[in-house]
Amino acid sequence: MHQQKNEDIIKQELKMNGTVVTLTYMRSMIDSNKLQTLFVKPFFEIKDIHIFHEYIHSLMGAKSNPTDDERNDGLAGGSVAVSFNQNVTLIPLKKDRVDIVKESSVEKTIQGPRFAFTEDLTANLNLVRNRYQNPHLTMDIKVLGERSHMDVAILYDKTVVNPAVLDLVVEKLKKIKEPVVETTEKLQNLFSDRSMTIFPVAVITERPDRVVYNIAQGKVIVMIDGSPFALIAPSVFWDFFTSMDDFYQPYWISQFFRFLRYTGLLIGLLIPALYVGIVSYNPELLKTELALSIAASRQAVPYPSYVEVLFMLLMMELLVEASIRLPRSISSTTTTVGGLILGQAATQASLVSTIMIIIVSAVAISNFCIPLNHMSMAMRVMKYVLLVFGIFYGLVGIMIGLLLLIFYLTSLSSFGEPYLKIYIQKKPNEIKEV
Amino acid sequence: MGNRYYYYLIAGTMTANVVAFVPRILINSRTDGMIVAIIIGTIIGMVLLYTYTTLMDQFPGKTYAELLDLYTPKWFSIGFTLITASIWFMSGLLFLLGFTFIARQFINPETSLSWMLGLLLIPLVFGMAMDSKRVLYATEIILLAILPLLLVIFIKAYTSDELDYTTMKIPLMHIGSMPTYFVIAAAGYTYDGVMNLAQFNKVFTRKRQIKYTMYIAIAAVGITNLLTASLVPIGINGIDGVGSLKYPWIVTADSFRIEFGFFERILFPFLLLLIAVAIIVILHHWHVSYRFFVFTLHFPRLKYKGKEMMPYLILVSFITISFIAIQKVDEPFIYMIEKWWFAIVQPAVTLHIIVLLYVYWRAKRCRDV
Numbered sequence: 002m003h004q005q006k007n008e009d010i011i012k013q014e015l016k017m018n019g020t021v022v023t024l025t026y027m028r029s030m031i032d033s034n035k036l037q038t039l040f041v042k043p044f045f046e047i048k049d050i051h052i053f054h055e056y057i058h059s060l061m062g063a064k065s066n067p068t069d070d071e072r073n074d075g076l077a078g079g080s081v082a083v084s085f086n087q088n089v090t091l092i093p094l095k096k097d098r099v100d101i102v103k104e105s106s107v108e109k110t111i112q113g114p115r116f117a118f119t120e121d122l123t124a125n126l127n128l129v130r131n132r133y134q135n136p137h138l139t140m141d142i143k144v145l146g147e148r149s150h151m152d153v154a155i156l157y158d159k160t161v162v163n164p165a166v167l168d169l170v171v172e173k174l175k176k177i178k179e180p181v182v183e184t185t186e187k188l189q190n191l192f193s194d195r196s197m198t199i200f201p202v203a204v205i206t207e208r209p210d211r212v213v214y215n216i217a218q219g220k221v222i223v224m225i226d227g228s229p230f231a232l233i234a235p236s237v238f239w240d241f242f243t244s245m246d247d248f249y250q251p252y253w254i255s256q257f258f259r260f261l262r263y264t265g266l267l268i269g270l271l272i273p274a275l276y277v278g279i280v281s282y283n284p285e286l287l288k289t290e291l292a293l294s295i296a297a298s299r300q301a302v303p304y305p306s307y308v309e310v311l312f313m314l315l316m317m318e319l320l321v322e323a324s325i326r327l328p329r330s331i332s333s334t335t336t337t338v339g340g341l342i343l344g345q346a347a348t349q350a351s352l353v354s355t356i357m358i359i360i361v362s363a364v365a366i367s368n369f370c371i372p373l374n375h376m377s378m379a380m381r382v383m384k385y386v387l388l389v390f391g392i393f394y395g396l397v398g399i400m401i402g403l404l405l406l407i408f409y410l411t412s413l414s415s416f417g418e419p420y421l422k423i424y425i426q427k428k429p430n431e432i433k434e435v
Numbered sequence: 436m437g438n439r440y441y442y443y444l445i446a447g448t449m450t451a452n453v454v455a456f457v458p459r460i461l462i463n464s465r466t467d468g469m470i471v472a473i474i475i476g477t478i479i480g481m482v483l484l485y486t487y488t489t490l491m492d493q494f495p496g497k498t499y500a501e502l503l504d505l506y507t508p509k510w511f512s513i514g515f516t517l518i519t520a521s522i523w524f525m526s527g528l529l530f531l532l533g534f535t536f537i538a539r540q541f542i543n544p545e546t547s548l549s550w551m552l553g554l555l556l557i558p559l560v561f562g563m564a565m566d567s568k569r570v571l572y573a574t575e576i577i578l579l580a581i582l583p584l585l586l587v588i589f590i591k592a593y594t595s596d597e598l599d600y601t602t603m604k605i606p607l608m609h610i611g612s613m614p615t616y617f618v619i620a621a622a623g624y625t626y627d628g629v630m631n632l633a634q635f636n637k638v639f640t641r642k643r644q645i646k647y648t649m650y651i652a653i654a655a656v657g658i659t660n661l662l663t664a665s666l667v668p669i670g671i672n673g674i675d676g677v678g679s680l681k682y683p684w685i686v687t688a689d690s691f692r693i694e695f696g697f698f699e700r701i702l703f704p705f706l707l708l709l710i711a712v713a714i715i716v717i718l719h720h721w722h723v724s725y726r727f728f729v730f731t732l733h734f735p736r737l738k739y740k741g742k743e744m745m746p747y748l749i750l751v752s753f754i755t756i757s758f759i760a761i762q763k764v765d766e767p768f769i770y771m772i773e774k775w776w777f778a779i780v781q782p783a784v785t786l787h788i789i790v791l792l793y794v795y796w797r798a799k800r801c802r803d804v
Binding site for chain 1: 566
């Protein structure tokens with residue numbers, strides 16, 4: 002079992018003429034300026050330990066001789082414990098954070114908490130502790146990066162965490178020999194067992210509420226100083242399709258949104274491949290009217306369906322890529338121009354069929370329904386793999402491609418936890434069985 | 436692992452046999468003892484299933500090959516494991532060849548057989564080398580996605596206007612005649628999915644303890660499955676017309692239309708789903724076979740860059756044999772082999788169980804002493 006010492010806790014000793022006063026506090030939670038002016042300075046100004054004791058007692062919110070539980074809870078909540086001659090006094094000294102914390106921009110919710118992580122580790126820890134005021138929330142600081150020596154924080158609730166996962170995270174961190182680890186995304190890639198991967202094996206999030214939710218579930222959180230994202234280990238396939246909104250909506254509404262996301266996933270993955278498979282291999286599958294209307298709209302198009310699909314998908318990807326990279330003021334121009342060219346002109350020049358336009362837009366929209374960006378990117382690439390199966394084998398190829406995708410996903414592991422499996426009977430620690 | 440994975444092993448084989456060769460063999464004897472064959476086949480199948488499950492349950496977390504290795508002389512354990520592995524490989528191969536023909540004939544007629552076989556081999560080769568547990572996870576996902584859709588198609592069949600219940604009763608009138616052994620063996624074969632426990636028992640590290648009601652449920656589902664597989668094509672195509680069909684269920688599925696939807700012909704979704712189930716079943720067989728071969732054939736000298744080469748050689752030989760086989764066979768031949776295969780497999784499986792009984796007896800004696 003990994004050691005459970007909490008390096009966040011500081012014991013500061015004030016000494017004068019042989020009397021010792023110990024201040025115990027949690028570094029990330031308290032205001033160090035206030036600590037200086039309220040405790041350290043008066044201690045040396047008052048010079049009489051009994052008067053100092055009286056002074057401490059008269060501070061706002063002071064509580065003398067708390068029980069052990071009260072003391073631990075107080076420390077986790079941002080108080081300072083002043084001990085002197087077996088006397089312990091607890092004084093709240095929580096840091097008021099008004100700077101740098103910004104609204105989330107990557108993972109938005111409609112009615113969830115607004116703030117996202119910042120690029121400062123202490124501030125991020127403060128955000129987490131503010132939402133999870135529990136003395137069992139434990140933090141380890143490790144140093145990562147052979148050259149950059151960045152602080153990496155491992156956070157977990159020691160009462161619910163799966164020790165096997167925790168050990169694995171620490172062990173994997175030790176093994177990393179990268180000179181510079183800038184972000185948690187890079188860390189996520191380094192964590193993976195294979196060198197070439199496509200699917201993310203850990204959720205990367207910028208939302209403190211998601212992190213807190215996962216800590217309570219017994220997961221391990223890894224944060225790097227300088228990166229506004231936290232890594233959640235282990236994560237399974239289904240985690241990538243949850244949005245924090247799901248927990249803030251009524252049951253059926255969140256179920257509906259979940260259903261929408263999986264439908265979006267299937268549409269984004271399958272529609273281009275199915276178009277090729279049906280148009281070029283098995284048009285008889287469709288209703289006669291529908292088959293005829295597709296054939297009619299393809300009448301003027303001079304080349305096979307797969308050229309059409311690849312051309313339009315490529316255009317769409319370029320458009321997406323360009324609008325991400327460009328500054329905001331120019332990117333609207335790209336979308337307008339791209340939209341016009343792709344939408345209207347391409348069909349009129351009979352480069353592509355009208356139905357193809359609908360398909361490409363459906364693919365583009367549905368791909369972005371996946372709440373976590375990493376998974377959405379992976380699926381964006383996977384649709385080409387299925388498309389290749391569709392081009393060479395038609396409908397059977399798509400079916401086999403899907404099976405292969407499922408086999409591949411089930412063969413992956415995230416920190417020992419099987420990546421894709423159906424959870425019917427709830428068992429929290431499946432890792433022991435793997 | 437949960438008991439539910441045990442049922443997936445059985446459900447896969449049952450479902451996949453709806454399309455392949457079992458219905459044709461059953462229907463060919465529709466006026467001489469089909470119903471009796473289904474009943475006797477079910478009884479034999481269930482007895483084997485029950486015995487095998489209970490025996491394997493005595494050794495949680497052990498595979499058949501490991502048991503042989505522990506409790507029988509070395510020459511026997513190696514020989515019998517190899518024979519078992521070959522039987523399992525052959526079962527999978529025949530299924531694979533059959534479905535290659537089906538996929539080519541009904542979905543992609545322009546594709547060549549080898550090209551189609553190559554496609555079906557991709558997920559198999561990937562899946563075979565996976566961990567047994569992961570194979571079962573994949574099985575669960577695929578079966579849970581597919582079985583409800585298949586159920587809809589079966590319900591559609593039973594509620595179809597074209598289904599003639601009077602015709603379906605004709606086989607019942609011939610209940611007095613005795614079926615041939617081939618038909619009984621074919622009916623019994625649908626229960627043989629449980630034999631994959633030979634390897635998959637490894638993941639059941641706790642005792643399964645299947646309740647008697649569950650065995651009754653398995654038998655009920657099995658009989659329903661066999662009756663659906665044989666009687667619905669008779670009811671749709673007529674008692675005489677059905678005899679000339681090579682794949683009765685495929686033609687039957689093609690006689691339904693969905694009126695309100697994107698697609699009209701049920702045949703395509705039906706076949707695609709069944710091909711997926713078939714791949715799962717072949718994967719189960721070949722996974723067992725592959726693991727047994729790897730377990731027995733150890734050649735530490737055959738190494739390349741510190742990795743043992745034998746598993747890869749086994750994979751390559753699986754692929755090669757499949758490609759050679761598809762060149763040599765045609766459809767009537769496959770049907771004939773499959774018919775004989777069903778007949779051979781039942782005694783083979785019985786022998787397999789008898790050996791396991793011996794192992795159980797040895798193990799018990801060892802524990803007592």
